[in-house]
Amino acid sequence: xxxxxxxxxxxxxxxxxxxxxxxxxxxxxxxxxxxxxxxxxxxxxxxxxxxxxxxxxxxxxxxxxxxxxxxxxxxxxxxxxxxxxxxxxxxxxxxxxxxxxxxxxxxxxxxxxxxxxxxxxxxxxxxxxxxxxxxxxxxxxxxxxxxxxxxxxxxxxxxxxxxxxxxxxxxxxxxxxxxxxxxxxxxxxxxxxxxxxxxxxxxxxxxxxxxxxxxxxxxxxxxxxxxxxxxxxxxxxxxxxxxxxxxxxxxxxxxxxxxxxxxxxxxxxxxxxxxxxxxxxxxxxxxxxxxxxxxxxxxxxxxxxxxxxxxxxxxxxxxxxxxxxxxxxxxxxxxxxxxxxxxxxxxxxxxxxxxxxxxxxxxxxxxxxxxxxxxxxxxxxxxxxx
Numbered sequence: 535x536x537x538x539x540x541x542x543x544x545x546x547x548x549x550x551x552x553x554x555x556x557x558x559x560x561x562x563x564x565x566x567x568x569x570x571x572x573x574x575x576x577x578x579x580x581x582x583x584x585x586x587x588x589x590x591x592x593x594x595x596x597x598x599x600x601x602x603x604x605x606x607x608x609x610x611x612x613x614x615x616x617x618x619x620x621x622x623x624x625x626x627x628x629x630x631x632x633x634x635x636x637x638x639x640x641x642x643x644x645x646x647x648x649x650x651x652x653x654x655x656x657x658x659x660x661x662x663x664x665x666x667x668x669x670x671x672x673x674x675x676x677x678x679x680x681x682x683x684x685x686x687x688x689x690x691x692x693x694x695x696x697x698x699x700x701x702x703x704x705x706x707x708x709x710x711x712x713x714x715x716x717x718x719x720x721x722x723x724x725x726x727x728x729x730x731x732x733x734x735x736x737x738x739x740x741x742x743x744x745x746x747x748x749x750x751x752x753x754x755x756x757x758x759x760x761x762x763x764x765x766x767x768x769x770x771x772x773x774x775x776x777x778x779x780x781x782x783x784x785x786x787x788x789x790x791x792x793x794x795x796x797x798x799x800x801x802x803x804x805x806x807x808x809x810x811x812x813x814x815x816x817x818x819x820x821x822x823x824x825x826x827x828x829x830x831x832x833x834x835x836x837x838x839x840x841x842x843x844x845x846x847x848x849x850x851x852x853x854x855x856x857x858x859x860x861x862x863x864x865x866x867x868x869x870x871x872x873x874x875x876x877x878x879x880x881x882x883x884x885x886x887x888x889x890x891x892x893x894x895x896x897x898x899x900x901x902x903x904x905x906x907x908x909x910x911x912x913x914x915x916x917x918x919x920x
Contacts, residue, residue, distance in 0.1 A: 535634040537757035539767035542571025543879040548748035548867030549717035556648040559749040564605045567751035579638040581612040582629045584621035584645035585871035590660035618664035620906030623874030623913040645875035646749035664907035666781035678734035685823040687788040692838030700727035702822035703740040710861025712891035717867030741822040746867035750875035772916035774800035791909035794831040801914040809833035813897045816877035818905040819862040856894040874904035
């Protein structure tokens with residue numbers, strides 16, 4: 535298998551993008567990525583796009599064709615992939631395999647979602663399809679409810695507190711305030727987070743990621759070729775994906791995501807690294823308890839100890855490990871199909887030293903972690919400068 539590198543990235547501003555259509559978001563991110571890679575679009579041989587629920591949100595299916603058409607890349611092959619909130623990273627992984635196999639030398643990978651043109655209730659129903667529709671959504675178990683169950687169990691087993699969860703949101707808003715692409719660029723206090731409305735106890739408003747619009751794109755190239763056409767290619771040194779049961783009730787544990795643990799083990803073995811070798815990580819914080827479980831399942835902290843580590847500031851910028859420098863899903867936003875690729879864009883910027891005010895020091899290796907549903911799909915990617 536050939537080595538694969540990222541040579542260009544781009545993303546739209548995330549948020550409630552009333553000023554831009556689905557097509558315009560694709561173009562915004564795609565044009566930025568092409569300019570960043572300094573290549574002509576004719577060099578791209580295939581497109582892989584992640585999108586979760588465009589039919590539900592917009593009534594628009596056949597997204598692969600729409601993306602390649604909008605970017606003026608016809609007649610090359612273009613494929614849409616869906617894995618709930620992990621759609622973007624699964625598309626990215628498909629792009630890696632296409633180049634690593636030798637089928638293509640250069641491909642574009644994108645993720646996109648426009649979620650704000652339906653009611654909150656309709657959006658919740660669409661997102662609920664990422665879980666078990668028959669045994670969870672039909673019974674009234676929304677995603678906040680499912681993650682609230684995980685939070686309660688984590689609190690019972692390990693003494694994790696509501697304040698520790700809220701501190702994830704405080705930290706991510708701090709990082710998001712330094713990110714011009716973030717949906718929320720405002721800092722918040724612990725008091726603000728703790729006093730926000732209860733969504734599904736113990737999760738409050740500031741424990742939950744928002745409904746968002748946005749797109750992100752990465753250009754992938756075989757590494758030896760990438761070094762000839764790119765000043766700072768970022769090599770993908772690990773790509774792993776794992777699965778678990780769709781329904782939460784069938785899991786062995788409510789305090790961990792086994793798919794994350796399996797994917798992380800595979801990724802670290804591929805990269806020949808350990809968690810201590812990672813300087814910055816974009817993890818899937820759809821809810822603050824999800825970030826706490828993620829940094830444990832990825833091996834950055836022992837199971838049950840992440841809450842106290844976060845309380846001690848060990849995941850802040852330039853601490854033990856800089857987690858969610860972009861602001862995470864919580865502050866940067868969570869247009870579900872785009873999130874996995876946005877994480878990759880941030881990892882590339884951090885490795886290039888292009889993080890601006892949120893730049894972490896001495897980044898040699900960056901990790902991204904993207905989850906579909908309540909943990910039925912998980913991907914982990916690890917990067918370094920080529």
